[in-house]
Amino acid sequence: xxxxxxxxxxxxxxxxxxxxxxxxxxxxxxxxxxxxxxxxxxxxxxxxxxxxxxxxxxxxxxxxxxxxxxxxxxxxxxxxxxxxxxxxxxxxxxxxxxxxxxxxxxxxxxxxxxxxxxxxxxxxxxxxxxxxxxxxxxxxxxxxxxxx
Numbered sequence: 601x602x603x604x605x606x607x608x609x610x611x612x613x614x615x616x617x618x619x620x621x622x623x624x625x626x627x628x629x630x631x632x633x634x635x636x637x638x639x640x641x642x643x644x645x646x647x648x649x650x651x652x653x654x655x656x657x658x659x660x661x662x663x664x665x666x667x668x669x670x671x672x673x674x675x676x677x678x679x680x681x682x683x684x685x686x687x688x689x690x691x692x693x694x695x696x697x698x699x700x701x702x703x704x705x706x707x708x709x710x711x712x713x714x715x716x717x718x719x720x721x722x723x724x725x726x727x728x729x730x731x732x733x734x735x736x737x738x739x740x741x742x743x744x745x746x747x748x
Contacts, residue, residue, distance in 0.1 A: 605671050609693035611681035628700045629685040641703035643710045651722040651729065658731035660738040664745070669726035670708050673697035719744050 616630040655661070674696055675683060683694040683701070697704050705725055712723045720741045721730045730745055732738035 605696045606692045609684045609691045611684035617685040631700045635702035638702040641706035643706040655731040662730045664728040666726040670697040
């Protein structure tokens with residue numbers, strides 16, 4: 601709640617939640633019914649072979665793993681109540697994109713592709729690979745990515 605990712609809810613919608621252990625515990629809503637009613641976002645996820653062709657001849661690599669990446673995407677105000685989850689301490693709803701929503705991956709990929717457009721890097725969801733021919737170019741590429 602402190603990070604404005606979830607908030608207390610009075611929504612008429614509610615689904616159960618699961619606790620997922622991935623090093624830390626995180627809440628994942630049981631969004632199967634909501635996902636079944638959601639129109640699929642057909643934005644394409646990258647193919648690994650496209651990345652492998654692009655990195656041919658590169659010698660210096662940096663992999664960046666974006667922490668809580670999906671939480672950078674706000675949920676449309678009218679859709680927030682649909683994300684309500686029942687927890688042992690009350691009803692909460694997501695204000696930011698969360699794991700388990702049908703179009704989360706496609707929405708984030710579209711966002712990161714727009715942010716990194718024209719930069720010398722490859723994004724696959726919350727992982728970014730910066731690949732360069734030499735150290736000097738790599739420093740420039742990294743600076744551009746972090747400014748993106």
